[in-house]
Amino acid sequence: MSNKVKVFVFVDALGWEQVEKYGFLKDLLPHRRRIEMQFGYSCTAIPTILTGKRPDEHGHLAFYDWAPGKSPFGKMRFLAPFLRPKSFWRRGRVRHQLSKLIKKLYGFTGYFQLYGVPVERLPKLDYCEKTDLFVPGGLAPVKNLADVWGEQGLKYHISNWRLPEDENFRRASELFRKGEVDRAFVYSAAFDALQHDNVGRDEVLRPKVEMYAGTIRSLYDALVAGGRPFELTVFSDHGMTPLRGTADAPAALAKTGLVWGEDYASAIDSTMARFWWLRDGAKEKVREAFAAFPGHWLGEDEMHRNGIWRDDHKFGDDIFLADAGVQFCPSDMGVKPLNGMHGFDPSDRDSCAAWLSTVPVPGSVTRVCDYFSAMTAS
DSSP states (O other), X not given: OOSOEEEEEEETTOOHHHHHHHXXXXXXXXXXXXXXXXXXXXXXXXXXXXXXXXXHHHOOSSSEEXXXXXXXXXXXXXXXXXXXXXXXXXXXXXXXXXXXXXXXXHTOOSOOOOTTOOGGGGGGEEESOOSOTTSTTTTTTSOOHHHHHHHTTOOEEEOOTTSOHHHHHHHHHHHHHHTOOSEEEEEEOHHHHXXXXXTTOHHHHHHHHHHHHHHHHHHHHHHHHHTSOEEEEEEXXXXXXXXXXXXXXXXXXXXXXXXXXXXXXXXXXXXXXEEEEOSTTHXXXXXXXXXXXXXXXXXXXXXXXXXXXXXXXXXXXXXXXXXXXXXXXXXXXXXXXXXXXXXXXXXXXXXOEEEEESSOOOTTOOBGGGHHHHHXXX
């Protein structure tokens, strides 16, 4: 194993368009490549980055899936009738506190949020991120970054995703100055939230990008002070697409007369609507209801190409993907659209990720799922 220190800084949502627009660290990180985003959201991207596998293998596409008989929320069926009125329990702050309570009751160690999912549906839904994805065994049976770096006998550091980004940067810098790590994965998530609210607003985004540039220069200086040869790479998982319109899926579904949990099941995410067909005729009615929405139903070939086809239909029997910039609203993610969103077709220009490094980009790194092989190379 080489004595060289390799550091990978993951800045969530620092897409290729932002990198190019602001000339982000061109002098420090001259080796750069536009990267194809994975299909899905951050809850898809992070498992993909940490394993090198796509959703069909690591099992994470969106937070909630139809899973009657396998749901961890079975006991919630006794609580749901008492959560009245529904308008109160749909308030953001209320749901946030309820999410914290449910996470504690069920012992989840990963990221957990109810978002806008109706509580009465929980007993028939599964949640994908019950465990901390970043620790050894966090994505078992698939090996994650911590598993592999541990097997390689490396002294490694992986940021604690629960901590503020400035604290994670500070801790990493201290370790680099002491020369105490062989590999590091430094995680920053704040830019994603900032872009969701402020996509396209230079007066808000530019100062944050400049802050990241300054912080990463400080990490570089800390590595120099550590006295060991090193490589420094900054990468992202996706960019951000501005809001261009909305589609009201619940209203369209209500007009069909179909009953959720009897005729069909669904998970309406921000950019895609996933369906499981429970009775004959439901598919045709829903497809007719969605005919006017800007987007398309994914074919099997497209699902295979994007790594989201599974023979067990875990992710849905059918998936409708909205056109870039169009958000389902209201959805199971919330009642209001955000100014920016990701999770559209990976070919969407605004969605592209970035890989920036002090050393040449490996020829094999063209997609987000390729990062893992570069991070675990000797």
